[in-house]
Amino acid sequence: MRKTLRALSAATLTTGLVVAGASIASAHVTITPDTTTAGSYGLLTVSVPHGCDASSTTEVSVQMPEQIVAVTPSVNPGWDVEKVMEDLDSPVADGHGGEYTERVSEVVYTAKTPLPDGYRDAFVLSLKIPDVAGDTLVFPTVQTCEEGESAWVEVPAEGQSEEELDLPAPMFEVTAAEAEGDAAATDEEATADEETADVAEADAEEPAADGTAVASSDDAGTPAATWVALALGAAGLVLGLVAFLRTRRTQG
Incomplete structure (x- = not known):
């Protein structure tokens, strides 16, 4: 055989x-x-x-x-x-x-x-x-x-x-x-991608051009709206009390 x-x-x-x-x-x-x-x-x-x-x-x-x-x-x-x-x-x-x-x-x-x-x-x-x-x-x-x-x-x-x-x-x-040059190029590309991601993250955290900080809806928007609502509510109560007192004096 x-x-x-x-x-x-x-x-x-x-x-x-x-x-x-x-x-x-x-x-x-x-x-x-x-x-x-x-x-x-x-x-x-x-x-x-x-x-x-x-x-x-x-x-x-x-x-x-x-x-x-x-x-x-x-x-x-x-x-x-x-x-x-x-x-x-x-x-x-x-x-x-x-x-x-x-x-x-x-x-x-x-x-x-x-x-x-x-x-x-x-x-x-x-x-x-x-x-x-x-x-x-x-x-x-x-x-x-x-x-x-x-x-x-x-x-x-x-x-x-x-x-x-x-x-x-x-x-x-x-x-x-695989050539050593190809492996090195792959590593460089990975490093460049990481650096790009870091820069994008840093840009997102920088203040606006007019100097004011760019606040997220979670960090700034919700507290500001809350204080405005409270102020408006307090003003309404004061105006209501004044009107009530004037009515009482008129009737008296």
């Missing part, structure tokens, strides 16, 4: 490694990264949504792109997992003072009990995303079943849509990390 995988992928990858993958249909075996940022560490979720023409899945083998050296596959209770290694032409620094002299070329999951058609499962691979933004990472995958297999190894040629392929290989494009 692994010889089949290598032969199929070698023949297919020559047709268009430079082409970025389009969206992959949910019925396909897929690889979904939690990040595509160049140089970052990420988790790739390999999803197997169905069998091969109604036949149960017994093995899933994922070939790693040449740009990837180290892979840490998760342990799935229902599957045995194996890392297939190959020697590197030249040692590669591991980032911790050591070197890699071999790389993980394939990760193979073998079902302890065949996965029935109509049921899905997923595996997670931990690895470092390559440093070069714009590269397309292709993961030719062979799904072996009790009867037959599905070789998800087709790569679209230049100008061809992935939707035209029957068995597209899982793939994604490496994206650039």
Whole structure:
């Protein structure tokens, strides 16, 4: 099966490694990264949504792109997992003072009990995303079943849509990390917004041009109206009392 995988992928990858993958249909075996940022560490979720023409899945083998050296596959209770290694032409620094002299070329999951058609499962691979933004990472995958297999190894040629392929290989494009300048610009914009809000608040509290304070309806309007009403009421009482006294004198 692994010889089949290598032969199929070698023949297919020559047709268009430079082409970025389009969206992959949910019925396909897929690889979904939690990040595509160049140089970052990420988790790739390999999803197997169905069998091969109604036949149960017994093995899933994922070939790693040449740009990837180290892979840490998760342990799935229902599957045995194996890392297939190959020697590197030249040692590669591991980032911790050591070197890699071999790389993980394939990760193979073998079902302890065949996965029935109509049921899905997923595996997670931990690895470092390559440093070069714009590269397309292709993961030719062979799904072996009790009867037959599905070789998800087709790569679209230049100008061809992935939707035209029957068995597209899982793939994604490496994206650039956010530049420090972009991050600084974002911080400056946030600071400017805060300063604008502070100025607007200060303007609202400043006195009017004629020197009088601008009072809100809660702080000034209500007390002033109250005092005016009280004054008018008192004046009315005084006038009423004077009229009453004059009437009494006239009658007397």
